[in-house]
Amino acid sequence: MDPPNLRVRTGRASAPPPDTAARGAPPLPASSTCHGIPFGIIFGGTDLNEDVNQREKNEVMGKVLEEARFAVAFTESMKETAQTQWPHARGKIYVQSQGVVTVPNAAFNWNTFLHRSGINQNADNLHIFLLVCGLRQVKDPLYLVDAFSEWHQEEPNVYMVIVGPEVDPVFTREVKAKVKGAAGVRLLGEMPQEDLHAALKNCFAVVNSSVSEGMSAAILEAMDLEVPVLARNIPGNAAVVKHEVTGLLFSDPQEFVQLAKRLVHDPALEKEIVANGREYVRRCHSWQAERDTYQNLVQNLEGSIRE
DSSP: OOOOSOOOOSOOOOOOOOSTTSTTOOOOOOOOOSSOOOOEEEOOSHHHHTGGGSHHHHHHHHHHHHHOSEEEESSHHHHHHHHHHOGGGGGGEEEOOOOOOOOOOTTOOHHHHHHHTTOOSOGGGOEEEEEEOOSSGGGOTTTTHHHHHHHHHHOTTEEEEEEOOOOSHHHHHHHHHHHHTOTTEEEEOOOOHHHHHHHHHHSSEEEEOOSOOSOOHHHHHHHHTTOOEEEEOSHHHHTTOOBTTTBEEESSHHHHHHHHHHHHHOHHHHHHHHHHHHHHHHHHOOHHHHHHHHHHHHHHHHHHHHO
């Protein structure tokens, strides 16, 4: 069976199976919609972690939730946050972790990727760390730049490549200026998903340095591709990454470098983390389960139209 075209918004713990959103969920609550079109919403991460603290955005989201027939949160923690913010929506929030599907481009050329990144060394001797994110402040792509640059000067075969779209133009200029003068750090723009998956598969490790996350797609995709993950120790990441089991969690740039060095020099740890991460996404982030949940919710929406 082919994977679905539906993709949940990227933002992406030990996530339990969907609770009330599984097959046989109770009928979706009705709401007094002025436009007559039933709809549901999906929380992404920044909305619950950041936007709720801005009064105007909080009020808008609350009004949308009043109209929505359902809302989906990726984790129980996100659901609890939403219920605390908008108690009136308590009966319509369901939990469904994100499913993961990776489709690396078989024609992808890793050496070409390195050349585009300005890395002109033998690929066999390199350790490439990929940080995949849109260039905006909440993703904090500059968090590790100074520490990584210092490490690169000690070990010239380690590089960090930041890959992602230019979401915030002002912040993008800041990132470009900083990276330009940072030894061992490179910046690339947005890539087609299949090429990105191929790059993930070829790199040594995937990095996440976000200030906040809902559920990181890049982390889940790296695990699915059997690539080690080093992630900033924030609630959204710690819900997916169990330290020294499915990945490594760091609390500051210095700890990141310590853990990254350990990973480079400890193949047994790398092997164990990779195996555990792959099993975790297979067990808890099935795209089939995600598909079934959304089909069930949408079918309920369709039923409410006919009624």
